[in-house]
Amino acid sequence: MNPINPQQPTWDAVDRALEQWLAPQDEALRAAMASADHEGLPRIAVSPAQGRLLEVLALAIGARRILEIGTLAGFSTIWLARGLAPGGSLVTLELDPERARLARTNIDRAGCGEPVEIVVGPATQSLEALGATGVPPFDLVFIDADRENCLAYLEHSIALSRPGTLIIVDNAMHRGRLIEQGTGEPSVEGVRSMMDAIRRHPRLKAAGIQTVGAKGYDGMVLVLVGDAPRAAGDPLDILLRHDAWATREVLRACSGLTDEQWHRRFEIGPGSLHDALTHAVGAMLRWADRIDGPPTELRPSIEGIARRTPAELLALLDAAESGLSASADRARARGLGTEFDVTLAGKTHRFTLGATLVHVTTHGIHHRAQCLNMLRHLSVPGISDRLPEIDPLDWQQQAEA
Numbered sequence: 001m002n003p004i005n006p007q008q009p010t011w012d013a014v015d016r017a018l019e020q021w022l023a024p025q026d027e028a029l030r031a032a033m034a035s036a037d038h039e040g041l042p043r044i045a046v047s048p049a050q051g052r053l054l055e056v057l058a059l060a061i062g063a064r065r066i067l068e069i070g071t072l073a074g075f076s077t078i079w080l081a082r083g084l085a086p087g088g089s090l091v092t093l094e095l096d097p098e099r100a101r102l103a104r105t106n107i108d109r110a111g112c113g114e115p116v117e118i119v120v121g122p123a124t125q126s127l128e129a130l131g132a133t134g135v136p137p138f139d140l141v142f143i144d145a146d147r148e149n150c151l152a153y154l155e156h157s158i159a160l161s162r163p164g165t166l167i168i169v170d171n172a173m174h175r176g177r178l179i180e181q182g183t184g185e186p187s188v189e190g191v192r193s194m195m196d197a198i199r200r201h202p203r204l205k206a207a208g209i210q211t212v213g214a215k216g217y218d219g220m221v222l223v224l225v226g227d228a229p230r231a232a233g234d235p236l237d238i239l240l241r242h243d244a245w246a247t248r249e250v251l252r253a254c255s256g257l258t259d260e261q262w263h264r265r266f267e268i269g270p271g272s273l274h275d276a277l278t279h280a281v282g283a284m285l286r287w288a289d290r291i292d293g294p295p296t297e298l299r300p301s302i303e304g305i306a307r308r309t310p311a312e313l314l315a316l317l318d319a320a321e322s323g324l325s326a327s328a329d330r331a332r333a334r335g336l337g338t339e340f341d342v343t344l345a346g347k348t349h350r351f352t353l354g355a356t357l358v359h360v361t362t363h364g365i366h367h368r369a370q371c372l373n374m375l376r377h378l379s380v381p382g383i384s385d386r387l388p389e390i391d392p393l394d395w396q397q398q399a400e401a
């Protein structure tokens with residue numbers, strides 16, 4: 001049914017060359033491959049060139065949590081695990097306990113045993129169980145098991161994703177059989193129904209690519225998960241967007257000040273407009289890091305001796321706003337009721353993600369009120385008598401205008 005392509009010797013040779021140039025295998029990878037042969041397993045693992053692609057993609061997106069469906073002897077698992085961000089973890093699902101055992105040995109020997117968990121059983125059941133335990137979302141999913149179930153795997157993967165998750169479906173071209181209509185064959189119908197579902201799905205953006213190489217002809221589909229549909233009046237969205245807008249308005253008012261006025265000391269809050277606004281923007285950056293949690297490290301505080309102009313703080317605010325909104329998306333995907341520990345001034349507290357986001361979005365209100373007070377005290381014509389109205393209704397009106 002699949003005649004050997006006359007170009008196969010070229011594809012083999014080029015894949016060997018790619019391996020030498022770009023994807024050198026170490027002893028552990030070779031041993032994993034040899035062990036699969038020794039056990040008489042089918043030669044259906046990814047090639048070294050494809051394994052390297054998985055590693056590079058995982059590194060490119062900074063994957064901290066990877067899900068693999070279809071372990072076999074753990075060959076692709078090792079490449080993926082080597083692409084994990086420090087402190088990351090990988091869950092791989094395999095039906096066959098013998099294969100899972102062999103994979104365990106291979107993965108341990110490759111030195112990536114610690115972050116890798118192998119779950120044995122039918123993948124649909126394992127995926128349901130993962131969903132039920134409310135695990136944090138995965139950053140990257142590699143679907144490489146039976147084609148019959150690939151639509152179910154895709155749907156479960158989306159449920160275990162966050163906006164920005166990359167889902168890679170291997171062997172999706174079914175060596176070209178993808179385009180055969182009405183075969184009634186479960187494997188062909190499986191990939192076709194998955195493609196239909198991707199096209200219809202409002203949150204997905206996907207690319208299909210045909211490949212040739214040592215594995216012959218096939219291909220992959222790369223699926224990017226987009227934003228979750230959200231109600232127009234979502235309170236968290238309103239708070240986040242209003243907060244950044246209002247701080248921006250205050251910073252704009254400050255851009256008309258002299259250096260002396262911008263740094264003038266008051267017995268109010270952090271002590272000067274510069275210090276109060278630096279603190280407000282710095283808090284957005286630090287809370288975003290805290291919300292993401294380990295292995296994300298807290299960025300160093302932006303407060304301290306460095307002096308910034310209002311324009312410099314406006315640029316930092318842009319970065320802080322988009323970073324915080326991405327962290328809020330991740331927090332939503334994990335569940336706003338998820339608890340986590342925060343150490344403040346040497347003392348550890350436990351908060352929910354929801355409570356934290358309420359703190360972040362209302363923290364700015366407090367410091368902006370101090371800033372308006374300082375601006376009034378400065379008595380600068382054109383500024384002190386024309387302070388910005390920065391309540392959410394005002395934001396709404398400006399957004400509509």
Ligand code: SAH
Pocket residue numbers: 044045046069070071072073074075076077093094095096099121122123124144145146149
């Ligand atoms: N990702 C591996 C190859 C996986 S081959 C690599 O590239 O190295 C596909 C694997 O999926 C096989 O080991 C097979 O046992 C497993 N599999 C098939 N059907 C499954 C199912 N319903 N649930 C879980 N695993 C399944």
Ligand code: MG
Pocket residue numbers: 044045046144170171
């Ligand atoms: Mg495969």
